[in-house]
Amino acid sequence: MKLKITLLLLTATLLFPQITNWQKVIPETKVAIQYYSPERTGSFLNVKNTDVKNTDLGSSLTFSNEWTKSVLTFRYYENDIELAGEINNLTESDLCLTLKIVFPLKDKDSLSWNNDMDNSFIIQQGKIYSNYVEVSTTIPPAGSFNAIGKENGGYGDKIGTGQMSFYPLASVSTASVGYGVGLDLSIPLVYHLSYNPDEGLIAEFDLALTSRTTKFPNRSFFKLQLFEHDPGWHFRSALKKYYEINPDQFKKRVAKEGIWLPFTPLHSIKGWEDFGFAFHETDWRAKDSGVKGKSTIEADRNAGVYSFQYTEPWDIQIPIKNLNADYNEVISDRTIPAEHREYLKSSATLDKNNLWQTRKLETPWFESGWAVSITTNVDPEITNLNRYQFVCKDEINPSIKMNVDGIYFDSMEWNWHHDLNYNTKHFEYADYPLTFSSSLTNPKPAIWNYSSEFEMMKKVADEMHAKGKFTMGNGFGFTPFAPGILDLFGAELSLYSKGDADKRKLQFNRAISTQKPIVFLLNEGLNDKVFSTPPYNGYIQYFEKMLFYGFFPSFFSVDAANDPYWQDSTRYNIGRPFFKKYIPVIKEIAAAGWEPVTYLKISSTEIAAERFGDDLYNGLYFTLKNESTRDELVNLSLNTTCFNEIDFRNPVVEELLDKKMIETNVTGNEIKFNYLLPANSVRVIKISGNKN
Structure with a gap:
C-alpha cells in the first residue's frame, strides 16, 4: 500500500x-x-x-x-x-x-x-x-418587542x-x-x-x-x-x-468609476460634472427636476452615470408611536399594513423562542421617528407569497423595465444579517449549511440569516449579469461572501468612529474586493468645522485616506436621511475644488487596478504603500502614506524584473497630486529615487516608460 x-x-x-x-x-x-x-x-x-x-x-x-x-x-x-x-x-x-x-x-x-x-x-x-x-x-440599542421577561x-x-x-x-x-x-x-x-x-x-x-x-x-x-x-x-x-x-469571484465588471450619489437628483446639483459622479442610488419612481422631471434612471443614462435601484429587503420597517406596545400588538393587523401581512406569514424569521424577531428601531426617515423592524428571510424559494417576491414586484422589476443599470442592496452590515433563524419551516428551502448558537443551554439548528440573504443576492446578481448589468452592496462587516457575487461596494462612515475607517477595516475592504470599485459616504461629522471653516482640512484628511486605497469619497447626511450634503450648494461648493483635485487621480489609479504585492522597497517603516497597475510601460502607481507627524525623506527602489522587464531604461517618475517630476537613478534592473513626503499625508507616484 x-x-x-x-x-x-x-x-x-x-x-x-x-x-x-x-x-x-x-x-x-x-x-x-x-x-x-x-x-x-x-x-x-x-x-x-x-x-x-x-x-x-x-x-x-x-x-x-x-x-x-x-x-x-x-x-x-x-x-x-x-x-x-x-x-x-x-x-x-x-x-x-x-x-x-x-x-x-x-x-x-x-x-x-x-x-x-x-x-x-x-x-x-x-x-x-x-x-x-x-x-x-x-x-x-433601543431594545426589542420579542425579548420578553428574562429572555433576550x-x-x-x-x-x-x-x-x-x-x-x-x-x-x-x-x-x-x-x-x-x-x-x-x-x-x-x-x-x-x-x-x-x-x-x-x-x-x-x-x-x-x-x-x-x-x-x-x-x-x-x-x-x-x-x-x-x-x-x-x-x-x-x-x-x-x-x-x-478564483477569477470569477474577483472579476471586475464595472467600466466607469467615480463617486457615489445617494438619492439627490443628479441635475439638481449645479456643475455636477466637476464632482466625478459614477453611481447613483435612486428609485424608479424618482424624478430629476433638473431635466424637466425625467426619471432619474433616464437622466442618469443620458449623463453617463450608472443608476442603481434601491432596496433593503432584509426586514420590513413599520412606523410606530408606542415603544411600550407589547409583542402581540406589534405583530397584529392593527400595526402591520395589509400589503405586508401575507408575505410575513411565510417569510418572518423566528427567534429561539419561536417569536418573530422584532426590533425597536430609531428611524429619522419616518415622521414617527420610530419603527418596528421585523427580520425577514429573503430566500426566493419560500412557497406562497414571500418577501423576495414582494421586493421584486415593488422595486426591482419596475426598475429593470426602465433599463436601470444595477440593483443596490442597502444596509448589508446592520442589524439583521447575523440573526439566527429558528423557523424550521424555512429549513427545507436552505441551500447552504445551517449553524447553531453555543450560547443556548441546548443548542439547536438555525439558519444563519446572512446565508438566506446571499441566496437572494446571488439570484439577482446572476440575472443582472446576464443582462450586462450590475449589483452593488452597502456595507461589509466581516463577511467575505457577498463580494464574490456583487460588483461594487459602499460603506457609510462617521468622522467620530475609529472603527468605521481604521486601517484593519479598510485593508479588509480593499483585499476582499480586489479591483472592484469601493465608494464611501461620510455621514456623522460632515457638518464639523473641518469641512466648513478654512482651510477645510477635513476634505484633505478624508480624501487622502480614501485615495491611499483607491476608494472614492463622497457625502450623504448626518442621520442618513435629512439635510443631505448634495442638496446644499454652500457645502458642495466648498468641496468642489477638492473633488476636482482628488477624484481624477483616484479614477486613474482605480482604472489601473489594485494589486496586493507592491514589490516596492521603502527605507522608512513610517511609510506605507499600495500598488495599482501591472504594466511598467502603461504606468505603475504607488500610493505612499506618511503615518508619522514629521516630514519623511524616503528612499524607494523597484526591481523591474518583478514585472518581467529587463534593462528598463529612461523611466518617467512623477507625483500626481503636486504634479512634480522626480529624478531617478537606474542601476541594473533597479529604479531608485527619493521623495520628501509631508507628515500625515498621502501622495501618488507614477512610474512609466517608453518602449522606444
Whole structure:
C-alpha cells in the first residue's frame, strides 16, 4: 500500500508541480469534532480515518465514528487542490457541532503565521495563531418587542461558537514556500482558520445537521482551496494566489468609476460634472427636476452615470408611536399594513423562542421617528407569497423595465444579517449549511440569516449579469461572501468612529474586493468645522485616506436621511475644488487596478504603500502614506524584473497630486529615487516608460 501511495504521489507531483508540498501533507490530514447537542463533549474528539482512496488526480479520506461520517475529497488542479468536504449525521437526533480539519504542517523550520497584509509572526510553541472577530447576533440599542421577561430574544447570542476569521484565507510560510488555505466563497457558512504548533494549519466549521434540510438531509458540506504561494510577501502573496484561483469571484465588471450619489437628483446639483459622479442610488419612481422631471434612471443614462435601484429587503420597517406596545400588538393587523401581512406569514424569521424577531428601531426617515423592524428571510424559494417576491414586484422589476443599470442592496452590515433563524419551516428551502448558537443551554439548528440573504443576492446578481448589468452592496462587516457575487461596494462612515475607517477595516475592504470599485459616504461629522471653516482640512484628511486605497469619497447626511450634503450648494461648493483635485487621480489609479504585492522597497517603516497597475510601460502607481507627524525623506527602489522587464531604461517618475517630476537613478534592473513626503499625508507616484 505504501509503495502504491508513493507512486501515486510521484505521478501527481509530475502532473501538478505547483502543489507538490501540499500533496505530501494530505495523507496525514486529521479530523476532530466537538459536539454541542444533543450532548456537549466539552472538547474535540478525534475521529478515526476508516478509508483511503487515491487516484492520479486526487484522493478521498473517510473519517467515521458512531455519530458521524466525514468524507474529504481532494481534487488536484494546476494552481490548487480543491477540498470538497461533507459530514453525515448517523444518528436520529439533530447534531450541532464544530468540525475540525487539521493539516499537520508542523516541525517546519522557521514557520511564520501571516496574519494580514501588514503583519507576520514567527511561530512559537505554546501559542495558537488566528485572526478572529467576535460574532454574535446584533443587540438592538433601543431594545426589542420579542425579548420578553428574562429572555433576550436571542440578541447577543453567539453565532456558532462566537468567532469567525476576519479573512477567508489563512497562510503560513517557511523561507522557501507559503502554504495557503482559502474558503470557496460560493458557500456562506460559519468558519474559523488558525494555526496550532502542536497540530498544524486548522479549518473549523460550526455546523448543524438535521433531517429537515430537505436539499441535504442530515448532512452538511464545505469547500476549501489548498495552495502554495511565494513566501516573500507573506499574506499579500497568499492573496495574489487566491485571486488567481478564483477569477470569477474577483472579476471586475464595472467600466466607469467615480463617486457615489445617494438619492439627490443628479441635475439638481449645479456643475455636477466637476464632482466625478459614477453611481447613483435612486428609485424608479424618482424624478430629476433638473431635466424637466425625467426619471432619474433616464437622466442618469443620458449623463453617463450608472443608476442603481434601491432596496433593503432584509426586514420590513413599520412606523410606530408606542415603544411600550407589547409583542402581540406589534405583530397584529392593527400595526402591520395589509400589503405586508401575507408575505410575513411565510417569510418572518423566528427567534429561539419561536417569536418573530422584532426590533425597536430609531428611524429619522419616518415622521414617527420610530419603527418596528421585523427580520425577514429573503430566500426566493419560500412557497406562497414571500418577501423576495414582494421586493421584486415593488422595486426591482419596475426598475429593470426602465433599463436601470444595477440593483443596490442597502444596509448589508446592520442589524439583521447575523440573526439566527429558528423557523424550521424555512429549513427545507436552505441551500447552504445551517449553524447553531453555543450560547443556548441546548443548542439547536438555525439558519444563519446572512446565508438566506446571499441566496437572494446571488439570484439577482446572476440575472443582472446576464443582462450586462450590475449589483452593488452597502456595507461589509466581516463577511467575505457577498463580494464574490456583487460588483461594487459602499460603506457609510462617521468622522467620530475609529472603527468605521481604521486601517484593519479598510485593508479588509480593499483585499476582499480586489479591483472592484469601493465608494464611501461620510455621514456623522460632515457638518464639523473641518469641512466648513478654512482651510477645510477635513476634505484633505478624508480624501487622502480614501485615495491611499483607491476608494472614492463622497457625502450623504448626518442621520442618513435629512439635510443631505448634495442638496446644499454652500457645502458642495466648498468641496468642489477638492473633488476636482482628488477624484481624477483616484479614477486613474482605480482604472489601473489594485494589486496586493507592491514589490516596492521603502527605507522608512513610517511609510506605507499600495500598488495599482501591472504594466511598467502603461504606468505603475504607488500610493505612499506618511503615518508619522514629521516630514519623511524616503528612499524607494523597484526591481523591474518583478514585472518581467529587463534593462528598463529612461523611466518617467512623477507625483500626481503636486504634479512634480522626480529624478531617478537606474542601476541594473533597479529604479531608485527619493521623495520628501509631508507628515500625515498621502501622495501618488507614477512610474512609466517608453518602449522606444
